Amino acid sequence: MSIDINQLRELLSAIAQTDIAELTLKSDEFELTVRRGVAATVPSIAASETLMTTIAAAPSAAPVASVLPAVVPAPQESSPPPANEFKGAEIVSPMVGTFYRAPGPDEAPFIAVGERVRTGQTVCIIEAMKLMNEIESEVSGQIVEIMVENGQPVEYGQVLMRVKPD
Known part of the structure; x- marks a missing residue:
């Protein structure tokens, strides 16, 4: 060959x-x-x-x-550090799956932007292999941003929410 x-x-x-x-x-x-x-x-x-x-x-x-085709190193672009880097806690996905903000389709979300969350409180569900996994906050504070849309697939380690700690 x-x-x-x-x-x-x-x-x-x-x-x-x-x-x-x-x-x-x-x-x-x-x-x-x-x-x-x-x-x-x-x-x-x-x-x-x-x-x-x-x-x-x-x-x-x-x-x-x-x-062999020519293998050329990619040009390294120097980008300035982000001016508005987040200085709080992040809730990250512990697994690959589908993100859900509420326990059911017709139910209220676990948490919304601006609400307070406490340690151990369920903030979302990640469905993986037909199992619903409740994700709990590891920090108390105020939800600043929810980074994922309902029903969107998520990766391991992906930031789901940002929290301004107490």
Whole structure:
């Protein structure tokens, strides 16, 4: 099996549009490993993502390094620090799931912006694998901002709410 530069570019483009973190393609002639989140970036990919390609030729194969696209480090933009950085507590998602502000579709939300919250009080629900997980506040204070819309998917560690502590 041989691969030309156009096939390699198509493969890299297809992989860049997925959530694949690592892919290894092997044949008698070569081995191709593509890893996301490594040291270099390809300019056609979003600046927050990284992609590094390595090809190790098998002993019997002709060198294949010539099929590698140029890997160019992404330019580092220097951005000023945020002027209005939040100086309070944040309630973050402990899991991946779907965020719900209320215990049911026709019920009042657990908490709203401007309301006071106490430690241990339920502030939302995250549904994960058909289980409803009540998320409790770890701090007492006033809800300053709710960062997620009802029914929106959330990631592990994503900020759900900001609280001005007492």
